Amino acid sequence: MSGTPGHPVVGALSPSRAGDFLSCGLLYRFRTIDRLPERPGLAAFRGTLVHEVLDRLYDLPAPERTVDEAGRILALALSDLLEDEPEAAFALVEDADWPADEPPTVPEAATDQLLADATVLLDRYFVLEDPRGIEPTHREQLVEVALDPDLLLRGYVDRMDETDGRLRVVDYKTGRAPGQQWEQQAMFQLRFYALVVHRATGRIPGRLQLLYLGNGEVLTYQPDEDDLDRFERKLHAIWKAITRAADTGDWRPNRSARCKWCSFQQMCPEFGGTPPPLPAMPVSESSTTLVG
Numbered sequence: 001m002s003g004t005p006g007h008p009v010v011g012a013l014s015p016s017r018a019g020d021f022l023s024c025g026l027l028y029r030f031r032t033i034d035r036l037p038e039r040p041g042l043a044a045f046r047g048t049l050v051h052e053v054l055d056r057l058y059d060l061p062a063p064e065r066t067v068d069e070a071g072r073i074l075a076l077a078l079s080d081l082l083e084d085e086p087e088a089a090f091a092l093v094e095d096a097d098w099p100a101d102e103p104p105t106v107p108e109a110a111t112d113q114l115l116a117d118a119t120v121l122l123d124r125y126f127v128l129e130d131p132r133g134i135e136p137t138h139r140e141q142l143v144e145v146a147l148d149p150d151l152l153l154r155g156y157v158d159r160m161d162e163t164d165g166r167l168r169v170v171d172y173k174t175g176r177a178p179g180q181q182w183e184q185q186a187m188f189q190l191r192f193y194a195l196v197v198h199r200a201t202g203r204i205p206g207r208l209q210l211l212y213l214g215n216g217e218v219l220t221y222q223p224d225e226d227d228l229d230r231f232e233r234k235l236h237a238i239w240k241a242i243t244r245a246a247d248t249g250d251w252r253p254n255r256s257a258r259c260k261w262c263s264f265q266q267m268c269p270e271f272g273g274t275p276p277p278l279p280a281m282p283v284s285e286s287s288t289t290l291v292g
Contacts, residue, residue, distance in 0.1 A: 011239065012144075012152040015192040018238055019185060023258055026275065028242070029251035030264045034279060038263040039098045040091040045081075046114060047174040048088075050121050050213065051158065052077045054172060055140055057131060058159075065131040070122045074115060082106070121174050121213040128211050128218060136161045145199040147232065151239050153196045160197075166206030169193050176214035183219070186210055190221040191231045198228055249278055 021028040030036045056073050057065050082088055089103035090096055092114060096104035136159045144154040159170040171189070178186050190208040198204050210219040245251050255270045267273040 011150065011243070012154050013235065013239060013242075014153075014155050015189045018192070018235070019188065021238060021242055022185075022188075023256065024254040024262075025245055025251045026253040026268060027262065027264065029245075029275075029278075030267070033246075033251075034276060036264065036267075036276075037099065040088050042091045042094065042114075043175065045088050045091040046118060046121075047172075049074070049078055049081060049114070050118050050125075050174050051140075051172055052081060053118070053122060054125065054131075054158075058134075058136055058139055062132045062135070067123060067126045070126070071119060074118055074122065078111065078115065078118075124213045124216050125172070125211070127216060128213075134161055137167075143193070143196045143200055145196050147199070147236065151236070153192070153199075153235065155193060155196060157193055157197075167197065167201075167203055169197060169205050169208040171208075171210050173210050173212045174214060175212065177210075177212040177217035177219060186219055187221060190219070191223065191228070192235075194221065194223040195228050195231055195235070198223075198225075204228065251275075 017028065017032055020031055031038075053070055053073050056077060057070050060069065086103045089106050090098050090100075092106045092110040093104040138157065138160040141157045141160060142154070143157055144152055146152050157169055158172050161168050161170070169190075171193070190210065194205050194208055204223055204225060206222065208221045208223070212218065253268050253270045259265065259268075259270070262268070265271045265273065267275050269275070
């Protein structure tokens with residue numbers, strides 16, 4: 001799904017990369033400009049696994065989309081993911097050295113625990129929704145639109161469906177719903193998707209939802225055109241700040257509670273580290289392939 005005309009754009013922005021820049025300019029640089037590798041994390045891999053199961057579930061005829069069928073799919077999906085993404089083994093063997101030439105052997109206890117944890121999340125999904133009554137119009141859909149010749153917005157939507165002529169956009173989250181202090185960051189993602197869908201299709205989604213399978217909560221956003229216009233201006237301001245940082249080379253770190261989860265502390269001046277030299281390619285070239 002695209003509202004992008006045939007001309008090239010200078011830069012691309014996804015919800016995750018925009019969130020990186022808003023939380024820490026140096027984090028954005030490390031992930032987007034330097035493209036430094038990060039060790040696979042267990043939470044992220046568990047999320048990938050649950051997303052894969054739910055996507056395969058909707059491949060089935062509606063009456064077969066049951067919790068038992070999801071459980072059957074789960075073990076198959078895990079086997080396929082580990083075969084397709086061997087590096088994911090590092091997420092399951094947290095004491096294995098990384099990086100390494102070969103992925104570690106995953107003990108049976110680790111896969112059993114992952115399957116048990118994923119089963120809890122899938123069971124909770126069936127409390128929130130009955131997939132037998134839903135017919136998605138799109139799944140795992142790339143949505144993108146050029147706001148102008150300089151900026152492409154891009155993101156992947158887990159699911160879109162339509163009821164009574166109204167679009168609904170759904171994103172699965174395998175963590176817990178954020179506390180009040182983090183809720184605006186979750187709403188940022190929903191506004192981003194709403195704007196891209198609106199600009200790509202000419203339709204404003206009636207409802208966007210984040211389904212938090214970690215605790216069974218749902219965050220809902222019902223956009224209107226005025227709010228989306230304001231959000232579009234905000235994205236332009238964010239991109240202007242990113243290009244200014246690229247022009248000056250001034251990617252400033254921002255110390256916060258999120259630093260404890262950062263993969264790059266050893267290179268961060270806030271923790272006594274030194275960033276590597278900037279790559280030669282400028283942001284206007286490198287960013288055209290960025291997605292989050």
